[in-house]
Amino acid sequence: MSNKPPLNWGREKDRMRGEREAPPEVREERLRTLAGLRGTAAIALSAWRGRSAQRYVVGIHDVGSIDAVEAAPAVVIAVRRDEAGLASPLNVASIETAADAVAWVRLAQAAGASELHIHRLAEAASERAAVVADLAPAQAA
Numbered sequence: 001m002s003n004k005p006p007l008n009w010g011r012e013k014d015r016m017r018g019e020r021e022a023p024p025e026v027r028e029e030r031l032r033t034l035a036g037l038r039g040t041a042a043i044a045l046s047a048w049r050g051r052s053a054q055r056y057v058v059g060i061h062d063v064g065s066i067d068a069v070e071a072a073p074a075v076v077i078a079v080r081r082d083e084a085g086l087a088s089p090l091n092v093a094s095i096e097t098a099a100d101a102v103a104w105v106r107l108a109q110a111a112g113a114s115e116l117h118i119h120r121l122a123e124a125a126s127e128r129a130a131v132v133a134d135l136a137p138a139q140a141a
Helices: 009-020 066-071 098-110 125-135
Strands: 027-030 045-049 055-062 074-081 087-095 115-119
Touching (some): 055 125, 066 115, 074 125, 087 098
Antiparallel strands (some): 027 045, 074 087
């Protein structure tokens, strides 16, 4: 005989189901690019996996780059990298005009962003809003 109580499978299944339904974290998934295809420089690309498990490919740009201003309309992610190279999204926004982009880049710089990740594949404003909702960092309560 064992001193262990019998396993309650109903309760255990409920516990496992709750673990499975927890929303996944937003995370970066680095992409490999061909370095110097026919003598050209490699394009800096990455991807972000949203809470919905959808993947969004982005171009990586320096926070002081003019590319962010010319990106509109697009989804722009302000990113800070730590010493280990892990990216943390500081802010995510849908940029509709160049004027919006200039103001937003200034805020990203003030927040300590080191990179801007630009997703240009969402064509409609509603698509960009859905990407922002999927990738936006969770706000502390």
